[in-house]
Amino acid sequence: MNINILANVQEVFREVFDDESIVINNDTTSTDIEDWDSLAHIHLVVALEQRFKIKFALGESLTLKNVGEMIDLIEEKYNARSK
């Protein structure tokens, strides 16, 4: 389950940054991707919400420290959704 989410998240990153060569892992942070500024963050958040059909709570996406935490949160919401 974790791997599927990572693959999907990576695809979103590649679309948003228009860069097919991007590879992310649990430790990736905004300092690892040059164009990942606050504006790109909004694009990522909305794209992820649409892709997984979930909603981040107000401010939730802003406290994530790395991609790993992002994936954990997505997984939690995604599973909750299917119930």
Add this chain to the structure above:
Amino acid sequence: MQYPFDSALIMRKQRSIKRSLLEKGPFIEKKIAILGGSTTADVKNVLELFLLKNGIKPFFYESEYNRYYEDGMFENAELKSFNPDFIFIHTSTVNIINYPDINDTDATVEQKLESEFSKYKGLWEQLKATYNCTILQNNFELPHYRILGNLDSSDLRGYSNFIMNLNSRFAEYARKTKGFYINDIHYLSAQIGLSNWYDRSFWHAYKYALSYEAIPVLAHNLANIIKAILGKSKKCLVLDLDNTLWGGVIGDDGLSSIQIGKETPVAEAYTEFQEYVLKLKKRGILLAVCSKNDLTNAKDGFSHPDSVLSVNDFVSFKANWEPKHINISQIASDINIGIDSLVFIDDNPVERKIVIDNLPYVLVPEINVNEVYSYMNTLDKDGCFEPISISQDDLIRNQAYQENSQRNSFKDHFISYDDFLSSLDMNAEIKEFIPIYLERITQLTNKSNQFNLTTKRYTLSEIEAVANNPNYITLYGRLADKFGDNGVVSVVIGEVKGNIIHINAWLMSCRVLKRGMEQAMFDEIVRQAQKQGITIIKGYYYKTAKNSMVAELYKVLGFELIHTSGEDTVWEYPIDSNYVNQNKFIVVNKNY
């Protein structure tokens, strides 16, 4: 990027969309200052995409967060040196400061309304005085809650009522002010629904005054206004007939069986579409037919008693069995407008594809034959015919084109072209710019592509400046003949430096090509130049993809070629007192 667009996709893939749009030139460059009352980042980014798609490459100035008032009102060296062509004020309902309070009297509410409006008006006047460029201003969307319920719209203390009154004042200012346009978000928010326009979490988290989904809707609308101002709106609607203007196939079903009128829901839907098309025609859009039918059958469809349109409503009528892209190409050349000014509506996806593949500059919207309503809806929401004003010229345009067809068939009766010209009884008014024609003159500088020597575009402010500048000789040309009045059809702008006049702009509507108007304008340039002791006229030709018809104009008028740079040329004409008028058939400035 064409209506209906996928907002989420555009936002997500904005970088790759931008990359691929940038590969498709050519672009005209424009500077746009965005003064925001809320976050503007993606509004700017998506606006850029829609502008690039329309051949406009924007350079932006963006105010700091919510500093639209300070940035616009007070001294701003950065904005001054940016020297914008457009200033877009992105304010919304979030920026309204003093809403009515439930305890306010009518007089207090009126005062608050006046004060809110004056703040904006003051800003607009200051911007005009300092930057003298086009201003684009959002009006206000309705609020997302109604404290007074339905009374919110009628009670003076209701926010909805307050906003509608404010919008009314904005509209009045727009009616009276040149170079000022409303970006109607009041309409857009209603169209996609207030529930979709607003996103409170998006506001609280990122201070966007509209939702993610609404951003492309606003940007698309704003881009349509900008492209209209730059003369890039479409001019002609080409229509198929069977299952497009009526239900059924007239060749097979016969006149009595086609569906038009009020008898059935399908007939009503087509009638509504014909009514929509007729209204477009009335405000200046040219109509043409391109149908696979025998000509008599095709025309017959309009003799149906319930037909809203008639054959006379069309300036070109092609009904034959030739491929449609060939017909459409011919339509453009018959009525003398660029192929990129056409929109083609056809219910048949195969026909649409042939045109899309062969004529990439024609706009061919995707419509759904199962939903006749989609024909009108797609045309309307796409905004391809966005006007910036409705001029007298627009109202008589179709008539003018009809008159032109009459002239053309009249021509066939003459043996010599000179006899034909002489029989037209042409008269022209060629004088320096006057206020009443400045908007039309501006429109011409932006729309003329073929008979245009330098393709220099002007905004209304620039035309006003040139008209008031004693170092310029300006001429407009208005041509009439026994068939009708063509209105203002030609513009010349010359800059005087010492004893030389440099023709910076010379353009003419293709409607009046080869009537001698070119010669008549030149005679007047010479006359004005002689009055001012000018001895040399310098002409410039800058080649574009569309203006090869005037490459040799200066040579024909008697100029000498003095310089060539690639395909651009510079010409010189020494004026002497023995100049003989070259125009032989037009009576100039006698009736006015």
